[in-house]
Amino acid sequence: MPATPPGQTRRQVHAYVRERIAEGAPPTVREVQHHFGFKAVQSARQHLEALVQEGALTKEPGRARGYRLPPGEGSAGFLPGAPDLRMVPLLGRVQAGALTEAIEDPQGYVPVEGQPADANLFALTVRGESMLGAGILPGDTVVVRRQHAVRNGEIVVAQVAGEATVKRLRLKRGHVELHPENALFKPIVLDGRDEVNILGRVVEVRRCLT
Amino acid sequence: MPATPPGQTRRQVHAYVRERIAEGAPPTVREVQHHFGFKAVQSARQHLEALVQEGALTKEPGRARGYRLPPGEGSAGFLPGAPDLRMVPLLGRVQAGALTEAIEDPQGYVPVEGQPADANLFALTVRGESMLGAGILPGDTVVVRRQHAVRNGEIVVAQVAGEATVKRLRLKRGHVELHPENALFKPIVLDGRDEVNILGRVVEVRRCLT
DNA sequence: CCATTAAACAGACATTTGTCTGGTAGGTCA
DNA sequence: TGACCTACCAGACAAATGTCTGTTTAATGG
Numbered sequence: 001m002p003a004t005p006p007g008q009t010r011r012q013v014h015a016y017v018r019e020r021i022a023e024g025a026p027p028t029v030r031e032v033q034h035h036f037g038f039k040a041v042q043s044a045r046q047h048l049e050a051l052v053q054e055g056a057l058t059k060e061p062g063r064a065r066g067y068r069l070p071p072g073e074g075s076a077g078f079l080p081g082a083p084d085l086r087m088v089p090l091l092g093r094v095q096a097g098a099l100t101e102a103i104e105d106p107q108g109y110v111p112v113e114g115q116p117a118d119a120n121l122f123a124l125t126v127r128g129e130s131m132l133g134a135g136i137l138p139g140d141t142v143v144v145r146r147q148h149a150v151r152n153g154e155i156v157v158a159q160v161a162g163e164a165t166v167k168r169l170r171l172k173r174g175h176v177e178l179h180p181e182n183a184l185f186k187p188i189v190l191d192g193r194d195e196v197n198i199l200g201r202v203v204e205v206r207r208c209l210t
Numbered sequence: 211m212p213a214t215p216p217g218q219t220r221r222q223v224h225a226y227v228r229e230r231i232a233e234g235a236p237p238t239v240r241e242v243q244h245h246f247g248f249k250a251v252q253s254a255r256q257h258l259e260a261l262v263q264e265g266a267l268t269k270e271p272g273r274a275r276g277y278r279l280p281p282g283e284g285s286a287g288f289l290p291g292a293p294d295l296r297m298v299p300l301l302g303r304v305q306a307g308a309l310t311e312a313i314e315d316p317q318g319y320v321p322v323e324g325q326p327a328d329a330n331l332f333a334l335t336v337r338g339e340s341m342l343g344a345g346i347l348p349g350d351t352v353v354v355r356r357q358h359a360v361r362n363g364e365i366v367v368a369q370v371a372g373e374a375t376v377k378r379l380r381l382k383r384g385h386v387e388l389h390p391e392n393a394l395f396k397p398i399v400l401d402g403r404d405e406v407n408i409l410g411r412v413v414e415v416r417r418c419l420t
Numbered sequence: 421c422c423a424t425t426a427a428a429c430a431g432a433c434a435t436t437t438g439t440c441t442g443g444t445a446g447g448t449c450a
Numbered sequence: 451t452g453a454c455c456t457a458c459c460a461g462a463c464a465a466a467t468g469t470c471t472g473t474t475t476a477a478t479g480g
Contacts, residue, residue, distance in 0.1 A: 009427090021234070021235075024231070024236070024279070025231075025236055025275050026234070026235050028274065028466075028467060028468085029467070029468065030468095038428070038429085039429060039430085040429040040430060040431090041429095041430095041467090041468085041469090042428075042429075042469090043427070043428050045468080045469080046426090046427075046428085061468085061469095062435070062436075062467095062468065063436075063467095063468085064238065064274035064275055064436060064437065064466075064468075065235050065274055066468080068234040068235065069234070110323075111321035111322070111323055113320075113321055114418070135342070135345040135346065135347045137345045140345070154419075155419060201419075202419055203419055203420075204417065204418050205415075205416070205419070206414065206416050206417075207345065207414065207415040207416075208324070208413065208414050209364075209412055209413055209414065209415070210413075219457085238436080238438085239437070239438065239439090240436085240437065240438090248459085249458080250458065250459045250461090251438085251439090251459095252440090252458075252459075252460085253457070253458050253459075255439080256457075256458085257457095271438085271439095272438065272465070273437095273466075274436075274437055274467065275437090276438080
């Protein structure tokens with residue numbers, strides 16, 4: 001094998017190209033070169049050409065900034081040219097604690113805007129009719145900001161006994177209540193705070209009418 | 211005035227630059243030149259510089275493909291690298307017939323995915339509580355596909371007597387009814403079809419919980 | 421040991437591309 | 451009319467950029 005771990009730098013080059021495209025335009029060969037501290041243009045070129053070879057990039061030969069992302073690669077997790085727009089993973093219907101790991105294999109991505117870049121967001125599909133009164137219907141998609149600190153009255157995703165549900169949070173003296181927004185359902189009253197695990201706060205509701 | 215209507219070509223150049231950025235990278239000055247059939251590079255350059263002057267574009271002097279979209283402008287109407295994603299104009303609260311022209315100056319843009327590229331989409335902010343039962347609350351944003359042919363039972367945006375409203379459409383024999391989804395409101399029954407102008411069909415509902 | 425390979429280095433060349441200077445045509449306005 | 455403006459044309463130069471040839475180093479495998 002070569003002096004440097006094989007493919008190690010290669011992926012970093014790929015990531016760099018993606019970043020640069022997200023900022024407006026693909027980098028030049030020399031920009032890649034200098035970013036990685038290569039002292040020869042050819043070094044950067046070899047990596048770029050190798051990435052084209054394995055299909056991770058495409059190129060328009062002879063043209064400036066000719067390296068592009070292959071079709072379909074664009075909308076997976078980031079968005080070129082739209083810094084205020086983010087693709088958040090849709091984790092599907094929540095089931096037993098598998099939530100945190102489910103990010104590895106999302107069912108899809110949802111475009112979200114107007115959220116700070118550092119916000120840890122994900123999306124869920126809502127089950128049940130317990131939040132009808134808040135305009136959240138079964139099948140709706142909720143965008144959730146992963147945070148433990150929530151305020152009274154906010155709609156949250158909470159994990160109770162391994163089951164994740166969407167409810168409105170009520171902080172009473174000494175205990176927590178999870179209120180449905182439907183007269184047919186009863187509030188969940190929790191004695192100790194350990195029973196409930198606040199996964200995050202619902203920041204957006206979305207419904208597609210096919 | 212000049213030989214050609216002022217600013218006419220200018221906007222087309224701006225649109226072209228946006229298109230090209232959406233396809234992966236900004237165009238070169240000469241690419242703009244040839245696309246518009248200019249026989250001199252300077253013609254394209256003048257338009258581009260003028261657009262920079264008026265803030266419609268930014269540039270990185272001296273660098274290849276240096277023209278970019280200004281920050282915040284990135285998400286206005288298109289999305290680089292994400293063909294299945296579109297930005298649709300938010301036309302704000304609908305008022306008297308101004309809807310069709312309002313596209314010129316949208317209040318913002320909303321990211322939408324999963325809609326065919328040829329669909330003519332726009333977004334509206336919902337007023338009133340007449341659709342509570344359908345999970346559409348005041349302040350919600352609805353994404354509308356502009357189409358006149360609608361089916362029975364679909365939620366539509368209809369223009370009645372100059373006022374635009376969101377209602378569920380009921381086609382009865384000989385007449386049209388616009389049903390609210392709220393017991394406190396009454397259906398609108400229309401005798402002739404001329405009174406009502408179907409602006410389009412609601413394909414998505416969206417709500418931000420700040 | 422030697423051939424092979426991947427990675428990086430060195431230097432150069434040709435094309436692409438941004439930029440500049442100057443000129444022409446048609447229109448407005450004082 | 452003449453000053454002035456916008457749009458466009460013509461030609462050229464210099465910087466940026468893609469591409470090529472050859473060399474060196476280190477690790478692998480027969």
